[in-house]
Amino acid sequence: xxFEIKFLPQNLTTHAPxxxxxxxxxxxAGLAIDSTCGGxxxxxxxxxxxxxxxxxxxxxxxxxxxxAELAEGWRLxxxxxxxxxSLVEVPRxxxxxxxxxxxxxxxxxxxxxxxxxYLELAEPSLEDQQPDLARVLxxxxxxxxxxxxxxxVWRALPKTLRESDFKITAVVCGDELIAVEPGDTTDxxxxxxxxxxxxxxxxxxxxxxxxxxxxxxxxxxxxxxxxADVISRSSFTMTEPDGLAxxxxxxxxxxxxxxxxxxxxxxxxxxxxxxxxxxGNATMLHLLLGIDPAPISVAPFIPxxxxxxxxxxxxxxxxxxxxxxxxxxxxxxxxxxxxxVAGVLATGIGREKDEKxxxxxxxxxxxxxxxxxxxxxxxxxxxxxxxxxxxxIRCGMRASDGAIEGVQVNHDVQLQMIGGDLRPIGICGSxxxxxxxxxIECGLVDSxxxxxxxxxxxxxxxxxxxxxxxEVNGVRAFLLSAPEEGIVLTQPDIRALQFAKGAIAxxxxxxxxxxxxxxxxxxxxxxxxxxxxxxxxxxxxAIGLVPWVPVERIxxxGNAxxxxxxxxxxxxxxxxxxxxxxxxxxxxxLSGRPEFNEVFTEALSFPxxxxxx
Numbered sequence: 053x054x055f056e057i058k059f060l061p062q063n064l065t066t067h068a069p070x071x072x073x074x075x076x077x078x079x080x081a082g083l084a085i086d087s088t089c090g091g092x093x094x095x096x097x098x099x100x101x102x103x104x105x106x107x108x109x110x111x112x113x114x115x116x117x118x119x120a121e122l123a124e125g126w127r128l129x130x131x132x133x134x135x136x137x138s139l140v141e142v143p144r145x146x147x148x149x150x151x152x153x154x155x156x157x158x159x160x161x162x163x164x165x166x167x168x169x170y171l172e173l174a175e176p177s178l179e180d181q182q183p184d185l186a187r188v189l190x191x192x193x194x195x196x197x198x199x200x201x202x203x204x205v206w207r208a209l210p211k212t213l214r215e216s217d218f219k220i221t222a223v224v225c226g227d228e229l230i231a232v233e234p235g236d237t238t239d240x241x242x243x244x245x246x247x248x249x250x251x252x253x254x255x256x257x258x259x260x261x262x263x264x265x266x267x268x269x270x271x272x273x274x275x276x277x278x279x280a281d282v283i284s285r286s287s288f289t290m291t292e293p294d295g296l297a298x299x300x301x302x303x304x305x306x307x308x309x310x311x312x313x314x315x316x317x318x319x320x321x322x323x324x325x326x327x328x329x330x331x332g333n334a335t336m337l338h339l340l341l342g343i344d345p346a347p348i349s350v351a352p353f354i355p356x357x358x359x360x361x362x363x364x365x366x367x368x369x370x371x372x373x374x375x376x377x378x379x380x381x382x383x384x385x386x387x388x389x390x391x392x393v394a395g396v397l398a399t400g401i402g403r404e405k406d407e408k409x410x411x412x413x414x415x416x417x418x419x420x421x422x423x424x425x426x427x428x429x430x431x432x433x434x435x436x437x438x439x440x441x442x443x444x445i446r447c448g449m450r451a452s453d454g455a456i457e458g459v460q461v462n463h464d465v466q467l468q469m470i471g472g473d474l475r476p477i478g479i480c481g482s483x484x485x486x487x488x489x490x491x492i493e494c495g496l497v498d499s500x501x502x503x504x505x506x507x508x509x510x511x512x513x514x515x516x517x518x519x520x521x522x523e524v525n526g527v528r529a530f531l532l533s534a535p536e537e538g539i540v541l542t543q544p545d546i547r548a549l550q551f552a553k554g555a556i557a558x559x560x561x562x563x564x565x566x567x568x569x570x571x572x573x574x575x576x577x578x579x580x581x582x583x584x585x586x587x588x589x590x591x592x593x594a595i596g597l598v599p600w601v602p603v604e605r606i607x608x609x610g611n612a613x614x615x616x617x618x619x620x621x622x623x624x625x626x627x628x629x630x631x632x633x634x635x636x637x638x639x640x641x642l643s644g645r646p647e648f649n650e651v652f653t654e655a656l657s658f659p660x661x662x663x664x665x
Contacts, residue, residue, distance in 0.1 A: 057138045059083055060103070064405070066426070068134050069635045074100055075129035076632055078142065079625040080403060084161045085142060088196040091130035091628060092227055095196030100129045105138030152263030152622065155398030155615040156578070164260040165379075165624045166225045166326045168238040169195055173218040184209050188232060192222055201229040204375055208232065225327055226362070226624075230375035240324040242266065244314075244372065245617035246307065247391060248332035248340060249273065250282055250417065251441065251450075252582065253306050254614050257314045257325070263622050267318035271310050274302035275339070280443060281417050282335035286349035289339075300342045304369045311371060325372040328365055329379050329621045331613050333389035333418065334358075337380050342368065351643070353386035360390075360631050381620060381630045385639040387433035392420045394616025395580050397630045399609055402429035402637060408575035409567075411560065413598065414613075415440055415583045419556035422637065423563040430566055432640040434559035439545075439552040440481040440583050446524075447532075447539045449478030456483035456532065456539065457586060461490035464516045465532060476533050479541070482586040487532060487541050488549055489591035492658050496521070496530065499658045501550045503528045503543050550656050553597040557655035560599065562645055571599035580612040596659050 054067040057077050066081035075091045075098050078084075089095035096116030102125045109122055110131045117126050129140075150162040171191045174180060182190070185201060188209070192199050199222075209232055212220060216234035223231040241261050247254040253273050257266040278299060279285040289295035315322060330340065334355045338345040341361065347354045365378040381390040381397075392414060396402060401410045402424050412422040419436040422429060442448035442455070449455050451470060454477035458468030468483075469476055479487065491497040495512050496504050504512075505528065506521045520531040524540055533539035564570065577598050579587060589606035592598045598606060620627040642648050 055134050055137050057105075057134060057140060060139065060141050062142065070135055071133050072632065072635070073130050074102075074127075074132045074134060074138070074140055076628055077134060078129065079629045080632060080636070081405070082403065083142065084625065085129050087130065087163070087625075088167070089198065089227070091624070092198070093128060093131050094198035094227070096128065097196060098129045099126050099143070100132070101125050101141035102127050102132065103139040103141055105134065105136045105140075107132050107135070150263075154263065154619050154622070156400065156609050156612065158398070158400055158619070160263070160619050160623050160626055162260075162263050163623050163625055164241075164243065164327075164621065165627065166223065166241060166243065166260055167197070168241050169197070169222045169224070170236045170238050171220055171222055173213070173220070175218050184213055188220070188222060188229070192224065192229070197224050197227075199224050199227055199229040202375075205229055205232060223326060225375075225377050230326065230377070231373065237324075240321070242320055242325045243621040244311065244325055244328035245614060245621050246328055246330040246332075247394075247611060247614040247617055248303065248307075248330055248336045249391075250280075250285075250333065250336060251276065253303075253310060254611060255307070255310045255314055256614060256618055257318050257320055258618055258621055260622060265618070266320055267314045269310050269313045269317065271306060271313075274306040275299050278302070280438065282333060282345070283349050285339065286335060286345045289344060290346050296339070296342065296344055299339045300368070303336070303340050308369070308371050322371065323373050326376050327379065327621065328370065328372060328376065329381070329617045329627070331381050331390040331394040331617045333391055334383045334386055335389075337383075337390060340368065341380075348386045353641075353643075355383060355386055358383045358385075358634070379620075379627070381616070381627075382634050384431050384634055384637055385433070385641065387418055388420050388431045388639060391613035392422065392431065393630055393633050394614075394620065395609075395612035396422055396616070396633055396637065397619055397626060398612040398615035399578055399580075401578070402426060402633075403629070409569060409573050410576045410578060411574055411599070412578045412580060412612075413556060413560070413584065414580040415556065415587065415597070416581055417441060419552075419559065421556065421559045421563060423560070423567060424637070428567065429637045430563045430640055431637050432559050432563055432642050434555040434642060436552040436555045437548065439484065439548040442478070442480045442484065444548055445479065445484060445545045446542045447478045448484065448545075449480055451480040451482070451582070451586065454478065455480040456487075458588070459483055459486040459490050459532065461494050461517070463514045465520065467532065476537055476539050479532065479539060481583050482588070484541070484545070484549060485591045485595060485597070486588055487530075488546055489588070489594035491530060491541075492594055497546060497658065499660055501546050501656070501658060503530060503546060549595065550658070553595050554652055554656040557596050557598075558648060558652040559642055561651045561655060562642060562648060563640060564599075566640060571601055574599060574601050574605065577601055577606045578609045578612075579606065580609050582611060584608055585610045594659065596655065596657070600659060
């Protein structure tokens with residue numbers, strides 16, 4: 053059950069599930085409440101006045117608030133769960149917090165989970181015999197950080213304190229003191245944001261002080277030789293005795309190699325990277341953590357973990373600071389993973405106060421879909437298949453130099469290649485969508501997906517285009533390139549694209565039916581992922597991949613998953629909001645929907661573009 057919470061004097065209203073703290077509800081609504089401890093009840097700064105819906109008084113409240121304040125309804129917002137409709141007075145921030153523009157035009161307050169504090173400590177004496185660790189922890193407590201330390205810090209502490217004349221920098225990650233460094237090193241504070249895709253891994257090295265990205269690199273996932281998709285990789289772990297260990301080793305090697313490249317590019321020292329946030333689909337993150345993903349791949353599709361996970365990065369072999377942590381984001385379902393949660397975080401879908409209805413599609417082998425507004429948001433996944441990646445397409449290839457990425461058909465065919473003026477060697481996903489969309493618009497492919505024969509096309513299009521209608525081993529095809537290059541689009545290629553776009557379109561249709569909305573109700577359609585960044589919005593609409601909305605409402609939002617990982621790295625407030633997304637976004641399992649097959653069959657047809665144009 054969700055309750056309405058109204059914040060004054062901002063006149064900001066949100067709805068939060070029962071048990072959500074006022075602090076986290078404010079985070080979800082984009083309202084910053086003062087805090088340094090990350091909502092752990094240890095800094096005492098997040099006080100608010102409960103004008104309606106006050107809770108019982110906690111020990112943390114009594115520690116930081118006076119009896120008079122408690123009587124007036126003041127509470128620590130991070131210790132105040134919501135159990136009824138609430139009216140909350142929020143004091144204005146005494147300072148203007150640092151913010152960065154991240155994700156899809158979102159201003160994010162910079163409150164990283166990692167903090168560095170320069171401390172000048174009093175040296176011990178016969179009159180002051182406080183132990184070294186207690187001396188550091190007491191100083192941190194005065195700054196609003198109640199932390200604990202493990203044995204690695206204990207061992208290094210005596211020497212570090214005395215060699216630095218007790219002038220040190222404490223590194224706190226969450227509620228743990230992970231390092232004590234000599235002198236003032238507060239200007240050297242970095243984190244690593246990882247988007248672990250089935251095909252590609254993207255890493256961004258981020259300055260946690262400023263929000264600036266020091267370096268970005270991408271590389272192929274080292275697991276690729278063991279299967280092109282999550283199902284085949286899960287199968288590898290089931291059929292090979294050491295399959296799980298092999299795949300975990302390959303992804304860790306991939307990340308460490310990527311990190312080496314980032315360090316070389318940026319000049320950042322490895323020991324100054326204190327935390328990494330990793331996102332990806334459920335199977336990829338299970339493999340990263342060394343968890344058997346097999347149950348995800350078979351009905352009833354059950355992951356071992358869905359919640360966010362935090363552990364020492366060294367536990368899985370990542371080469372960062374020795375005490376650095378690794379955190380993931382939660383999953384919404386077996387096939388709507390942490391990468392989509394990160395995309396929701398980056399785009400603000402379901403959180404924006406304008407109540408606009410937004411559709412988010414991450415186009416790929418598994419097409420993830422999110423639809424909703426601040427009133428209600430749904431998510432699902434549709435098995436699109438590999439066509440968008442250029443796989444199982446006669447001349448298909450990955451998006452690399454020489455791939456056709458754009459197609460224009462008028463009197464003849466004009467091609468755009470990745471890498472510039474190169475000889476085409478194949479066609480990637482964006483080029484495939486463009487080619488089919490153009491053939492639909494010029495009438496060479498009908499709404500059923502049938503490619504016309506030359507005699508059917510003659511008189512409808514130029515003779516030049518008619519001459520491009522050929523047969524390859526008895527199969528209808530359209531010649532995209534010069535004859536000697538032999539790049540063709542075949543009838544089976546068109547069918548493969550139909551099935552891919554039909555699955556995603558059907559998933560969209562089911563969610564729209566759930567919400568009782570139609571295409572005319574959509575304010576924005578957001579295309580995410582590397583493929584979504586390059587697809588022509590008009591072509592996506594022409595083939596029916598997205599609902600028929602004005603083309604200016606279709607927006608490519610790029611690598612939203614990677615942006616969400618950066619946001620979670622830079623703000624513990626936003627990370628907590630991400631961890632609450634499964635409570636706000638409802639997951640719909642398409643395999644349990646009896647009408648899906650019927651909707652999918654209808655979605656296979658291409659729109660009648662000429663009538664709609």
